[in-house]
Amino acid sequence: MELGIGMFGDLSFDQATGKYKDAGIKIREILEQVKLMDEVGIDVFAMGEHHRPDYAVSSPEMVLAAVAGITKNIKLASGVTVLSSSEPVKVYEDFSTLDLISDGRAEIFVGRGSFIESFPLYGYSLGDYEALFDEKLELLLKINTEENVSWSGKLRAPMENQTVYPRAKNGGRLPIWRAVGGTPQSVLNAAQLGMPLVVAIIGGMPVQFKNLIEFYKQEYQKAGHDVSKMQIAVHSHTFVSDDPKVIDGYFHNYKSQMDRVGSSRGWAPYTKEQYEGGRSKDGALFIGSPKEVADKIVYLKEIFGITRFIGHMDTGDPSHELMMKSIELFGKEVKPAIQNL
16 A cells, blocks of 8 residues: 655634745745655655645746755656646646656645635636536546547637647656545546545545445446556545644644634534544544544545555644654554555
């Protein structure tokens, strides 16, 4: 099983100055953090896309390209590319270029995203929310598998016998994963297309997703895809420390981000009880000591049969020092504990 780390580039808010942390500082910290991930044997890094003041990264491709030059082995993925408001040709071009820079380490996680700011920003109508994604995914997959593309849809100009350059390694094909939040129709589409699946589990109890993942497996096989090539990943909030005081203090980082997002979605203020419940064996927060985190990942593998776990590790913008320690423990203690079982 592969072990990865995901980030959104969260920016903490300084109440004294009324400003968010400087995005440039945050991005440079991310580069240093991913370099360490590579050194301690983390398999995958996934960089998210947002268009809000509380996140530093709107262009994962740029950050991943910078990372490619300072790492050697780690796979580099978007987490996620908001495909509904992106141009499929440019998405392929960007990631095929990244693939060439990194010598074949690029991946794309495509999804609808959990925020909608990119739609008005790029001039798309939310009324086309579903249709945009379905049409653009069809085109991206066609570009990924065919040298000369002829395609037509309703929301984008057609392509007639055109080739998108440069072509990625591995015969021009990039690994393209379908990232979902738990919608059965999205899972069904991924299974029917034979796409690897990434399930974001950030609340409740992971076992509640068992039926959904079993549904994916059944439909994947029913569609005639090679079961030996099936890949399933879980992406969950994660933070590792061997100091109980650090784990207890991280609640404040976590709460600040949950409350900031929740204020626009009608959520009640995040509580310490929710935090501790999420950290329990059955909860969806992989926050704790290396052993606690490793045991929960092993439990996920047992109930789901996952092939990859991605720990989303910068929620609430913990300090760079604490992030570096969390990454080190994730690679040097959590990963070996999982591999040795």
